[in-house]
Amino acid sequence: MIEQRVWLAPMGGEAACAPLVAAVAEAGGFGWLGGAYLAPARLAAVIGQIRELTARPFGVNLFIPQAWRRDARREAAFLEALAPHHAVLGLPPPALPERFEEDFEAQLAVLRELRVPVIGFTFGDPGAARVAALHADGAQVVGTATNVPEALQLQASGCDAVIAQGAEAGAHRGSFIGPRDAGLVGTLALVPQVVDAVAIPVVAAGGIADARGVAAAQALGASAAAVGTAFLLADECPVSDAYRAALQAGAAHDTVLTQAFSGRWARGLANRFTLDTDALVQRGDLPDFPIPNALTRPLRQASAQAGSADYLSLWAGQALPLARRAPAAEIVRRLAAGWRP
Numbered sequence: 001m002i003e004q005r006v007w008l009a010p011m012g013g014e015a016a017c018a019p020l021v022a023a024v025a026e027a028g029g030f031g032w033l034g035g036a037y038l039a040p041a042r043l044a045a046v047i048g049q050i051r052e053l054t055a056r057p058f059g060v061n062l063f064i065p066q067a068w069r070r071d072a073r074r075e076a077a078f079l080e081a082l083a084p085h086h087a088v089l090g091l092p093p094p095a096l097p098e099r100f101e102e103d104f105e106a107q108l109a110v111l112r113e114l115r116v117p118v119i120g121f122t123f124g125d126p127g128a129a130r131v132a133a134l135h136a137d138g139a140q141v142v143g144t145a146t147n148v149p150e151a152l153q154l155q156a157s158g159c160d161a162v163i164a165q166g167a168e169a170g171a172h173r174g175s176f177i178g179p180r181d182a183g184l185v186g187t188l189a190l191v192p193q194v195v196d197a198v199a200i201p202v203v204a205a206g207g208i209a210d211a212r213g214v215a216a217a218q219a220l221g222a223s224a225a226a227v228g229t230a231f232l233l234a235d236e237c238p239v240s241d242a243y244r245a246a247l248q249a250g251a252a253h254d255t256v257l258t259q260a261f262s263g264r265w266a267r268g269l270a271n272r273f274t275l276d277t278d279a280l281v282q283r284g285d286l287p288d289f290p291i292p293n294a295l296t297r298p299l300r301q302a303s304a305q306a307g308s309a310d311y312l313s314l315w316a317g318q319a320l321p322l323a324r325r326a327p328a329a330e331i332v333r334r335l336a337a338g339w340r341p
């Protein structure tokens with residue numbers, strides 16, 4: 001995985017699909033599937049599709065489960081805030097679903113059973129016992145850090161490499177140690193600090209969208225560059241038309257950090273939903289992740305179907321304006337031109 005200097009960063013949700021992972025792998029990059037939102041059976045099916053499309057190795061990434069509490073008052077407030085938006089889209093009033101997240105252990109069991117060669121995590125430390133079990137299977141393990149203490153902990157647990165995710169990055173922060181701002185170090189500052197602190201390979205992520213960014217990652221001491229946002233415009237990336245149009249119109253300063261969609265901090269383009277939910281976010285009054293994520297799903301799906309970006313989680317990083325619509329293989333080639341052999 002480290003021999004490939006350009007990584008398709010793990011992207012869960014709309015972007016998670018076999019053709020994109022396979023196209024990147026076939027073009028000489030390292031492809032990740034963001035598997036966190038896929039039910040175990042679906043996860044197995046997508047892994048099978050990747051293997052039909054490429055014989056090259058790839059990775060699958062999951063969310064480390066978070067400690068979260070039910071809170072009836074916060075849930076009621078969130079449901080109340082969602083109600084008018086449901087009405088706009090002609091949806092029935094919002095309601096609590098039966099479950100809020102996929103079964104992590106069942107997802108991991110699928111990855112082990114199918115002998116996925118590289119397994120990655122974000123939102124936490126998989127822990128030494130789990131890493132040892134994955135190593136015993138023959139898998140390599142990659143963690144995600146947004147500061148030096150997180151990287152040190154992942155190294156101590158036995159991870160084979162760490163993705164250093166700078167604050168510019170699109171979508172969720174991988175942070176798990178310290179207050180929010182301790183996980184918002186920019187890539188330029190973060191990568192060399194992590195490189196100096198750990199002995200395992202460090203992969204730079206956040207704000208890398210062209211050959212210059214890849215060259216910068218190499219200069220900072222990274223062993224590879226992981227790119228998310230720029231691949232959202234790959235032809236193989238199955239984002240909805242409304243999302244793609246918003247990405248093509250978006251400027252760097254249009255991205256905001258918001259908890260509105262999921263309860264966790266994530267970077268995306270501001271839209272009607274992030275603005276309308278901001279007061280609730282500012283009051284710290286959202287239910288814990290992953291409750292909002294489950295509650296906003298119907299709204300997001302209906303918004304995509306209606307061709308509206310108003311209620312989509314428009315995840316995107318600050319390098320968005322550097323992204324260009326192209327086949328994934330061409331994006332890999334453009335990025336790889338920045339890495340000096």
Ligand SMILES: Cc1cc2nc3c(=O)[nH]c(=O)nc-3n(C[C@H](O)[C@H](O)[C@H](O)COP(=O)(O)O)c2cc1C
Nearest residue numbers: 009010011012034122169170171206207228229317
């Ligand atoms: C749409 C989208 C979904 C993402 N989903 C995940 C995910 O499921 N797991 C993960 O570890 N990181 C996820 N990320 C973060 C990326 O892995 C990576 O850190 C980030 O995209 C790098 O910054 P960039 O967007 O500026 O390229 C996601 C990013 C985007 C843009």
